[in-house]
Amino acid sequence: MIEYLKYRLDVFLKKQFDNTSRETIQKWIKGGLVKLNGQVQTSTKILVSSDDDIVVDKIPEQKITISPIKNNLKVYFQDEHIIVIEKTADLISHPAPSIPKDKHTLVNYVLFHSKKLADTAGNNRPGVVHRLDKDTSGVMVFAKSNEAYYSLIKMFEKHKMRREYKAVVWNWITEDQIYKDPLGPDPNDFRKRTVRIDGVKAETIVQPVKVFGKERISLVNCTLHTGRTHQIRVHLAYHGFPVVGDPVYGSDQRYLKNVNDNDLLKIAVKDNSRQLLHAHTLGFKHPITKEEMLFHSDIPQEFYDILDKCEDV
Known part of the structure; x- marks a missing residue:
């Protein structure tokens, strides 16, 4: 018999409503908008598990005005149905009530180039069919028409998108790896994911590209067969x-604690301001024309700022 991990109701819901503040979720619960196993539950602290039946009544979406902002975003492809762009690091994918109004997001930038985006995803997420973490860069597709939106969403749900990432990781990976550890919310930190026996299916294929000597660093290629939150980062860290x-699952200081402060790699890692994960390949059938489409993005300079300080094996 599986013993399900328990965590607070507000923490559980925070994971389901990733872009909603915990304070807002607590108001939903206290306001009687949440049912636990068929009964209204107003306690935010009650412990629940993924085996419980939790329903949130329809919540009025807080309307956010999204304005196009002029930028130099790289556009790989655009027609009346989709736009394919390159996201830079340190950029949130879309607006949310918890994000300051003066904070620019990727949607603001995309809208400048596309002029319109599909509105079926909700007022705060126009055109959004997938996301990259704030500090992950790389290729993304947005839907401009509602028809394209529904088709792309179905492709993601059925894992028919080709998604490959490059990552710089600590330690040597010298052979291909297949990670199938199920993932779920971390009961100790609502912002994180962790490997759990009662988690959802997740599969990542990791292939070494190059390993580096005394620094014990690897450049790897990661292919997603599922698309869970933080999937690559959690799988790599777990193994x-x-x-x-990586500021959440990483441990740079652990690997550098015995390295001289004047070491060039140590200096470069300390100066680095992002996690070295980049979505370099995105492939799919055009949602309307069914044409095979494949996009590649170059590895960012930040990767070379680190790798150039390493010695080849």
């Missing part, structure tokens, strides 16, 4: 290969 620069 002992945390992404360099």
Whole structure:
């Protein structure tokens, strides 16, 4: 019999409503908008598990005005149905009530180039069919028409998108790896994911590209067969290969604690401001024309700022 991990109701819901503040979620619960196993539940602290039936009544979406902002975003492809762009690091994918109004998001930038985006995803997420973490860069597709939106969403749900990432990780990966550890919310930190026996299916294929000598660093290619939150970062860290620069699952200081402060790699890692994870390949059938489409993005300079300080094996 599986013993399900327990965590607070507000923490559980925070994971389901990723872009909603915990304070807002607590108001939903106290306001009687949440049912637990068929009964209205107003306690935010009651412990629940993924085996419980939790329903949130329809919540009025807080309307956010999204204005196009002029930018130099790289556009790979655009027609009347989709736009394919390159996201830079340190950029949130879309607006949310918890994000300051003066904070620019990727949607603001995309809208400048596309002029319109599909509105079926909600007022705060126009055109959004997938996301990259704030400090992950790389290729993304947005839907401009509602028809394209529904088709792309179905492709993601059925894992028919080709998604490959490059990552710089600590330790040597010298052979291909297949990670199938199920993932779920971390009961100790609502912002994180962790490997759990009662988690959802997740599969990542990791292939070494190059390994580096005394620094014990690897450049790897990661292919997603599912698309869970933080999937690559959690799988790599769980198996002992945390992404360099990852502020949540990484451990840069652990690997550098015995390194001289004047070491060029140590200086470069300290100066690095992002996790070294980049979505370099995105492939799919055009949602309307069914044409095969494949986009590649170059590895960012920040990767070379680290790798150039390493010695080849």
